[in-house]
Amino acid sequence: MPMKGRFPIRRTLQYLSQGDVIFKSSVKVMTVNYNTAGELSEGARKFVFFNIPQIQYKNPWVQIMLFRNMTPSPFLRFYLDNGEQVLVDVEDKTNKEITEHIKKILGKSKETLEKEERERKKLSHPATFGPKKYHLRECMCEIEGQVPCPALVPLPKEMRGKYKAATKKEASA
Numbered sequence: 001m002p003m004k005g006r007f008p009i010r011r012t013l014q015y016l017s018q019g020d021v022i023f024k025s026s027v028k029v030m031t032v033n034y035n036t037a038g039e040l041s042e043g044a045r046k047f048v049f050f051n052i053p054q055i056q057y058k059n060p061w062v063q064i065m066l067f068r069n070m071t072p073s074p075f076l077r078f079y080l081d082n083g084e085q086v087l088v089d090v091e092d093k094t095n096k097e098i099t100e101h102i103k104k105i106l107g108k109s110k111e112t113l114e115k116e117e118r119e120r121k122k123l124s125h126p127a128t129f130g131p132k133k134y135h136l137r138e139c140m141c142e143i144e145g146q147v148p149c150p151a152l153v154p155l156p157k158e159m160r161g162k163y164k165a166a167t168k169k170e171a172s173a
Contacts, residue, residue, distance in 0.1 A: 007049070007050075010049075010050065010053050011053070015053075015054070016053060016054055016057035016058075017057065017058075018054065019051070019053075019054025019055055019057060019058045020058075020099075020103065021051075021054070021055050021058060021059075021099060021102060021103045021107050022058050022059060022107060022108050022113065023055075023059050023062055023106050023107060023108070024106060024107070024108055025061075025081075026080045026081045026082065027059070027062055027078055027079075027080060027081075027106055028061075028062065028063065028079055028080065028081050029062065029063045029064075029065065029078070029079040030055075030062055030063070030064045030065070030076065030077075030078050030079075031064075031065045031066075031067060031076065031077045031078075031079075032044065032047070032048055032052070032064070032065070032066050032067065032074075032076055033067045033070060033071040033074060033075050033076075033077070034048060034066075034067075034068065034071075034074040034090075035068070035069050035071070035072075035074065036068055036069055037069075039092075040073060040074060040091050040092060041074045041091075043074075043090060043092070043093045043094045043095050043097065043098055044074035044090045044093075044095075044098070046094070046095035047090070047095040047098045047099065048066060050095055051095055051098070051099050052064060052066075073089070073091045074089075074090045074091055075087060075088060075089050075090055075091075076088040076090055076098070076102065078102075078106055086105065086106065088101065088102060088105070147159075
């Protein structure tokens with residue numbers, strides 16, 4: 001991808017994945033009201049320019065709307081799934097202060113993130129089997145060195161129960 005445009009580093013995966021704001025699952029919509037001119041909206045403009053792409057990358061389920069030049073003072077509004085709205089005033093704040101504030105009030109805690117990471121690692125452990133939706137492998141036969149599935153490759157006669165019973169019957173008769 002060519003590195004063209006204003007501050008093209010913002011579009012790299014490394015930059016996007018460095019965002020540390022992961023919203024709680026109750027956050028559905030985030031609106032940012034700011035002005036393109038004036039000192040009061042400087043932090044909000046930088047927040048939109050540098051931090052919104054990271055927030056979008058880390059929170060794909062959250063709809064983000066930007067409203068430019070529609071308000072005298074900049075603010076953020078969050079719409080939660082229970083119909084509640086959270087209003088955050090960002091006047092005269094830097095983009096880092098805004099990020100820390102929304103992380104504190106609507107972001108997941110470190111403990112929650114660690115717990116979710118452990119759960120995700122537990123499900124993706126190579127020793128577990130089950131539906132592909134939850135596990136890496138559906139069957140034991142997918143591991144190298146194991147007996148292949150009888151549905152794909154027929155088992156040798158010595159490993160079949162019918163054959164063993166018949167040979168046992170012949171030997172005893």
